[in-house]
Structures are given as C-alpha cells and as structure tokens.
Amino acid sequence: MESALTARDRVGVQDFVLLENHTSEAAFIENLRKRFKENLIYTYIGSVLVSVNPYKDLEIYTKNHMERYRGINFYEVSPHIYAVSDNSYRSMRTERKDQCILISGESGAGKTEASKKILQYYAVTCPASDQVETVKDRLLQSNPVLEAFGNAKTLRNDNSSRFGKYMDIQFDFKGAPVGGHILNYLLEKSRVVHQNHGERNFHIFYQLIEGGEEDLLRRLGLERNPQQYQYLVKGNCPKVSSINDRSDWKVVRKALSVIGFSEDEVEELLNIIASVLHLGNIQYGGEDSGNAYITTDTQIKYLARLLGVDGSVLKEALTHKKIIAKGEELKSPLNLEQASSARDALSKAVYGRTFTWLVNKINVSLAYKDETYKNASVIGLLDIYGFEVFQHNSFEQFCINYCNEKLQQLFIELTLKSEQDEYEAEGITWEPVQYFNNKIICDLVEEKFKGIISILDEECLRPGDASDITFLEKLENTVGGHAHLTTHKLTDGKTRKVMGREEFRLLHYAGEVNYNVNGVLSCTHSLCFVLPQVMCMSDNKILTQCFDRAELKDSRRPETAATQFKTSLAKLMEILMSKEPSYVRCIKPNDAKQAGRFDEVLIRHQVKYLGLMENLRVRRAGFAYRRHYETFLQRYKSLCPETWPSWQGKLADGVSTLVKHLGYKPEEYKLGRSKIFIRFPKTLFATEDALETRKHSLGERESHVSHAVVVQAWWKGILACRRARRRREAANTIRRFIKGFIYRHNERCPENEYFLDYVRYSFLMKLRRNLPKTVLDKSWPTPPTALIEVTQLYTRHCVKLHSGPTSCFGERPASPFRLEQKMVASEIFKNKKDNYPQSVPKLFVGTRLNGEEINPKVLQSLGSEKMKYAVPVTKYDRKGYKARPRQLLLTSNSAVIVEEAKLKQRIDYAALKGISVSSLSDGVFVLHVPTEDKKQKGDVVLQSDHIIETLTKVAICADKVNSININQGSITFTMGQGREGIIDFTSGSELLVAKAKNGHLSVTAPRLNSR
Ligand SMILES: Nc1ncnc2c1ncn2[C@@H]1O[C@H](COP(=O)(O)OP(=O)(O)O)[C@@H](O)[C@H]1O
Ligand SMILES: [Mg+2]
Secondary structure (H helix, E strand, C coil): CHHHHCCHHHHCCCEHHHCCCCCCHHHHHHHHHHHHHCCCCEEEECCEEEEECCCCCCCCCCHHHHHHHCCCCHHHCCCCHHHHHHHHHHHHHHHCCCEEEEEEECCCCCHHHHHHHHHHHHHHHCCCCHHHHHHHHHHHHHHHHHHHHHEECCCCCCCEECCEEEEEEEECCCCCEEEEEEEEECCCCHHHHCCCCCCCCEHHHHHHHHHCCHHHHHHHCCCCCHHHCHHHHCCCCCCCCCCCHHHHHHHHHHHHHHHCCCHHHHHHHHHHHHHHHHHHCCCEEECCCCEEEECCHHHHHHHHHHHCCCHHHHHHHCCEEEEEECCEEEEEECEHHHHHHHHHHHHHHHHHHHHHHHHHHHHHHHCCCCHHHHHCEEEEEEEEECCCCCCCECHHHHHHHHHHHHHHHHHHHHHHHHHHHHHHHHCCCCCCCCCCCCHHHHHHHHCCCCCHHHHHHHHHHCCCCCCHHHHHHHHHHHHCCCCCEEECCCCCHHHHCCCCCCEEEEECCCCEEEEECCCHHHHHCCCCECHHHHHHCCCCHHHHHHCCHHHHHCCCCCCCHHHHHHHHHHHHHHHHHCCEEEEEEEECCCCCCCCCCCCHHHHHHHHHHCCHHHHHHHHCCCCCEEEEHHHHHHHHHHHCCCCCCCCCCCHHHHHHHHHHHHCCCHHHEEECCCEEEECCHHHHHHHHHHHHHHHHHHHHHHHHHHHHHHHHHHHHHHHHHHHHHHHHHHHHHHHHHHHHHHCCCCCCCCCCHHHHHHHHHHHHHHHHHCCCCCCCCCCCCCCCHHHHHHHHHHHHHHHHHHCCHHHHCCCCCCCHHHHHHHHHHHHHHCCCCCCHHHHCCCCCCCCCCCHHHCCHHHHHHHCCCCEEEEEEEEEECCCCCCEEEEEEEEECCEEEEEECCEEEEEEEHHHCCEEEEECCCCCEEEEECCCCCCCCCCCEEEECCCHHHHHHHHHHHCCCHHHEEEECCEEEEEEECCEEEEEEEEEECCCEEEECCCCCEEEEEECCCCC
16 A cells, blocks of 8 residues: 555545545545546455446456465555455465455446456465366356356346355365355346346346257257247347357356266256246136136147146146145136236246255355365355345345345444454554444344334235235334334325335435335245145256255245345354455446446445445544554654664654654554554655655665665675685695595505695605705705605616716706716816806707708708707907807818808818817807818807807817817917917906907906816
8 A cells, every 4th residue: 555655646545544534425436536547446445445347357367466466465565356365365374264255336336256356366376286176167167157047137237146145265274275165145036037128037048049059959949039938028138249148158068067067967957947938938818717728838848848747737737826725725726917927936936946956056066075174264255236226126125235234234343343353452442433333224124023024924924815015004003113214104295205105215324215015925925836846746856856845745834035035144144253354345337337437426326325434434433544563664764863774672662753753743643552553644644755755865875875785795795705615625625634644654545645745746846946056966855755765766767877866957867868978078177167067967958059040051051961069159250359140060070150141161070170268167269270271261269158068069079079178378379371369368257258458369257166
C-alpha cells in the first residue's frame, strides 16, 4: 500500500480507510472512479477487497502476477484477489486455522470470476504431486459442469450463477490441495419452466441441443432446434453472442469424464435433461368436467423410455393428485391449471434434485481418500448472490436477501470482534462504534414461531384453504408492529402509494424491499402430487437416488423450502463462524456489460446494498492506519536524525522519538504493544509527503555512498581472500617443511620431497654465491646429505679432466682440445705475463669472429685455406703508431691481417720469425717477419683484448710455441727498410697506448698480480 501512497492524487487511495472523509459516500465513489479509470479494479477496506468488474481482460492474472503475490505482505503490493488468496493460504498454513473467503455482490459483478481466480491461484502456486494434480484438475473442472447445469444467461449476466455455492478446498500438511467439497444453495428452479424475456434456461439444455451428436439426439428424441421446446422459448433468446454452446458442450463432456462420470452415468444424466424438455412439451386438453387430459402422447412415450417408468402410470400421475380422506388414500383428477402446475413442479423437482445429485457426485470425486489427510486444513469459498432489489421481488429474492442479511451480520460481528481483539491485544482502549446491528431483521425472518419463515411454514402446512393472502394477513397479525416490517394495509399513505396490496415491505440493513406474496405458498410447498411415487419407480439410477422411497414412507409433513433454506443457511453460518473470514465485495460498473463505463447511480446503489460504508465505518472506528513498529520505523526512519540511519534502542522508543520529531499531536496517534495506530489519514499523508521530499535529497547521496560501499566491500573482500590464501599457503608450507624435516633421512617420498628440493635449491644458490675465486682455491662448500654423493662424483670427474674443478665454475665442461690449449698457454705464460692468471678461468673459444663478421671477399680470396681462429685486433702504424681496427685471421698456413674487404698483410707461418710480447698485463704484441722479405712491409704491431688466447692460438697454429718472447721493459722491432722501432712497457694505473715524445710507442699497463 505504501508504494502507491504518493500517487494517490491520480489513482486514489488503495485502502478506503485512508480516505480523509471516510463517512462521505461521494468521496468513496470518487475514489472508486479514479481507480477504475486507471484499470485499478481492486481497493481495500482494511482487509476487505472491493472489486469492480472491468468487463475486459486485464493483464493482471498471469503467472508472474501470481508469483508476485506469493508470500508477500498484504500492504506491500497493490490490492489484488491474489493478495487475499495468498493471505488466507498463509494464515491457514502458519496459524493452522481454517479460512474462508466470502465473495458477494450482485449478479454480474464478478463473484464467480473471482472464485475461479482464487482457485487458479491455488492450483498454480501450491505445492503439487501426481495425486494433487488430479485433485487440482477435478477442482478446476468442477466449474464448467456446475456452470452448465447451474448458470444461465440473464439480463444482467450472460453466465449468471443461479445457485449459491460454498466450496471447501482441503489442503494437506504440506499445503498441497488434496480434496474439495461443495455445498449448493437455492437453485433457481423456476427458471426450468419459465424465463423472463431476454433470458435463457440453464446452459446445459442449449449445449445438448447444439452440441450433442446426431446419434445422441435421436436416442433422446430431441431435435436440434431449441425453439421446439416450450421450456426454452419463454425468454425468446435461444442464442447469445458471447456464448458458444457447441464448444461449451465439448468442454462439459470432457470435464464430466475428468471428474469421473462413467458413460452410463452421463447417459442417464442426459436422459433426465431430455425428459425435462419433453415434460415441457406435454400439453393438456380439458374435458367437459374440467378435468385435464394429456394431448401429446409422443412425449409420454419418450418420457416413459427416458425416465424408465410406466407410461400410463406417468400419464395418470400428471393428471391426478393424491388426497387422504378418512385415512384412505384417494386419487383426485386435476383441472387444467393444476395439471400444468403439476407438470412444472415435476420438471423443477427433477431438475433441482438432479442438480443436487450432480453436486454430490462431484463431491465424491473431490473427496480426499487418504486417511492420513484427516487433519486437512480448509479454505472455503463462498460465491453467493448479493443483496438484490427488483421491481417485483419474489419468494426466491426474499431468501437471497435474507441470506445476505445473515452474511452482513456475520461480517459486522466478526470485523468488530477482530478490531476489538486487536485493540485489546495492543492495550488500547476500545471506543464503542455506532453501527447498525441487523440482528433485529434476522430475528424477524427466522425466529421460531414469530418469524416470517415460521409463519409461512404454518400457513403452508395447515389444513384448510391457506393462500398467499391468508399468509399476508397472518404476517400482519403476528409481526405487524415490527419496526422493520410493514404491509400495504399497515403503512402510511405515502408508502402505500408505492406498495401493492399483495406485498409486504422489509426494511433491510441495505434498504427497503417490497416482497410480493403471490405464489409464495406453492413455491415453498414440496411436491404434493403423486409424482414422487412415480419417480421412485424409475429405472434411471440417478432418479432413484434423487427420489428416495424412504421419503414417501415418512409420515411427517415434509419441510417447506423456506425452512430447508433456513436450516442450510444456519449450517453455513456455523461453517463460516468456525473459520477466519476474508471478504471480496464485487461491484458491477454498469448494466450494459461494457468496459470502461462507470455508472455512478448503479454503483452508489451497490455500495449501499453491500453495506460498504458501514464496513468502512467499523474499520475506521478508531484509527485509519496501523503498522508494526518495525515496519513503520523502517519506512520513515530517515525523517528524524535520531533514528537515521538506524535506531539501536527499543522499537517502540524509536517510533515514539520519530513521531515526536514529526510533530504528531497526542490525539493523532496511539502506541500499542507492537503497533502504532494513526487516527487520521492526513497525518500519514503528511509523513508520506515528507518522506518523498527527503528521498530526493537522500537519493543522490545515498546512491554515491552505496556505490562506494559496494566498491569498498568488493575490494575488501578481495584483499581478505588474498590474505586468507597466503595464510593458508604459509601454513601448508610450514606443515610440509616440518614433515619433510622429520622424513629427511628417508628415501624420497611425497612427505619429504618438498623439503629435499628446498635443501638442494638453497645449497646450489649458496654455492653460486660462494664459488672458489681461482683455480687454485680448492675449497668447496659442504653439501647437504642429499647432495654428497653427486658432489663427490662430480668433483672427481672434474679433477680427472682438468686436474681440478676449474671447469665447473659455472660453465659447461670444456672439451679436451681446449683444455690442451690451456695447457699450452700455461706453458708459455705461467709466471711470465701479468694478466695470465686472469685468463685461466676463462675458457678459450674456437673463434672470436664468426663467418658473418668477416667480409665474404676476404673469405673468397682465402680460398680453400681453412680458417682456424679469427679475432679483432688493433694495428699500430709503423709510422706514427696510429691505431687502426683490423682483423687477425689464422688459417692453416698463415696469419692474415685484414682491413674490411682487403687482405692487408699475409704472414706465412714459415716466415714468422718470432712473436714478442711484454710481461705486463697489456695486449700488445709484435709479429716479427724477415727483413729481407720484400713482400713484407716490416714487423706488425698489434693489440688483442684476449692476448693469452690469441698468442696461444698463433703459437699452436704456426707451431711457434717456443718462439714467443716475453720481454720486460721494451721490444724492438723492424719497420722496414732497415729502420727500427721501439715499444716501451711500463706499469701504471691504467692501460694506455700512445706515441711517446721520444718517438717510441709507449704502453702503460696496470699491475694485476703482485709477484
Ligand atoms: N476480473 C474480471 N476480469 C475481466 N472480466 C470479468 C472479471 N470479473 C467478471 N468479469 C466479466 O463479467 C462477467 C460476469 O462475471 P461473473 O463472475 O459471472 O459474475 P457473478 O458471478 O457475480 O454473477 C464474466 O463473464 C466476465 O465477462
Ligand atoms: Mg456467478
């Protein structure tokens, strides 16, 4: 409800208790109109649902809608028949109390539709099982059957129920529907023999004639033309545009088999329906004596066959009555009028009793069979005609209005009681409400001896010439002085003008109604002809059940229809009183069955007759609105700084703080034990408006805050997850480590593999950091147990290869060939050249220049000579000692000095006189060539960054191991043409090669090793 409070200007209030002017009928109707215009057909009066027939299909009965109302609080969603259904269902489940939903309203107001919607709601939303499915089907299928036999087209409703129906739906402990039971009230039997203009007989007759197969009709002796039957022509309306009798026939036939009717039973049922039509066509002729005789023998023939009775007996029964004279049973002939009346009485009785049989049969089919369901809970649905007033109101109308009088009494009593109970429970003083107690009218109708029904019974059953008029006189004599009854004779002149002489007027709770006494006696009188006897003899099994022989033997006077009705109504009241009621009050918006038309006069009339204003008055007795503290605080807490964003103390204190802050005056509200009661709607609306304003200001901030909170929460979640994961991993690691330590001396196994791997890993890492610095350093870190064996093996292997573990210094083992070169180098340079020790750990490489780094032309001119080694070198000019980048290539025959693509100088090994080098750490060396060789331009001064390697290679290639001179101080070399050059070597802080002032080449080299 709260959700729509803000839209109230457009769509009115969802609950009439929120009408400011709750006593104004105009305000009430205006609210209905506003809502009806917006297709909002449902409105509450407290927990009573008022429903206005939309006369069009609204998209509000889908499965989604059912789901929306499932398990939700009454006031959280807009009013709906599903909300009432769900509320009853939940109360039944949680409080284990039987429920009933009372649906009332005048014909065409939507009662039957409402009850179907409720049934569908339960069929769809309740838990199910295979067995339950069958029951659900039967419950749903009972509708088309009952409607075929009990509904008819009237001026007000094309599918008007002509009987009252109370249906129990039984639920098991799981809340699944497991059975049902139907009680029927007051079938309008007069319709069988007569219909007003524009109306029809019960649907089943037309369905049979239109839809029945040829074969079937032939057997029943029927023609496919309703106009042929006297009982179907009175209203002159065999066809109705909104009804398709043929397809309805199929639906009914199918429904009959779902419910469990055998083919024979259907056949017998249809025999009876056809018999009624044949009975209607029986015509009488009058003898001179005035006695009636039958002129239509064919009908008798059919009837005899269909009813399974003797034709002549039936004939006699239709023209004679039974009288008892001096203790003897005699038959006396009937006159024309009496005979027709006997015929019609038989038709009505046959049809009426068959209808009751049908209901019983459906009940057998719906009855739950399982013993364990004994304690089933029940929801009852009462779909009964509402209070109605016509121009002429007959005995049947009297019964209907009496029924409504009783329901109103029940309603007021129960509503008042529940209000009173709630006030008491909440500790709030009950202020008595002024309301019209209609007990006085109920008493007037039903009181023993003095009541209208008793008087009618007496008049009906007394010997002598009782008539409708004598009944009226008796009424005048017995209850003439009653404030709620008057007659033409008793009333004042003004009222007399609007009353007939055969009428009595009752002042109902809903208004005054004049009832015509014409035919009252015959209406209430049971069949007093010989016909029941004939029916008892029938071969038709249904009829023999309907007309019990025991009934004939009963010497007591049969109960009149009025008493029967009174008794059944009393039983109904008992049933309803034992349950917790909910109410649906249906209103018809116009007489034309048109969508969107809101006929105010008609609606005002119904609002009055349904007693809705009275309902509202009782419901609004003290307070317009009440809510649990929690709900109220939750909704409005943002309106008070102390309660926002949350209230920590007691709920009642929170609400009290809140309403004080809102400025509620003491007379505007009361605080109960668990609820706040607000007296006037305007107080609530003011609060609601304040909330709306507050929402706008809160809206933006809240949305930012809520977004930030979401992000924060998300991020915090991630961090927490990570922390948890790390902690988990750490715990696992520690656990594995401890386990591994315990198993460390075992063979490798899942328990210790992690530990062993870790120990190895950390040993190798330590080893890497602490490798011996020189080849002479024999120290070796102590390996862990797991690595002792492999370390020993490895060191032994290395020693064998290299007479020491040199080659395992972080590099792959050297080839024996290169180790050999190392040995040569050692021979030449060990203890002779300062940078030799630095060269020792470094492996000699195959070449320092690969094929791509040497110009192809050079390679081409070398031809088939095999390249053994190449290294970039610096050449110092003989004149001026200018440094030039060159490549030194060692082939199998010569050393070649190359400048890019040019072969600058080729020195055959054979011609290589010697090689000079200093003892210092520099890389300068001289290749000596013979001076007499004209091709040579003199000795070559070169510098290599890998001097030890380069010279070892040269020495090996040229086989000049012994021709390497390691000089101290200086080297003299020839420059060609007999001239000499000198290179001076000195120790210094850094390497420097330059021409000195004295014309020598000066080489300064840092001292690396102290000797
Ligand atoms: N909720 C509804 N939605 C759409 N049409 C409805 C609704 N209630 C009733 N009607 C229409 O009104 C007609 C009469 O309703 P019905 O329930 O038979 O009235 P009642 O049982 O009160 O005499 C229905 O046949 C249907 O066309
Ligand atoms: Mg109905």
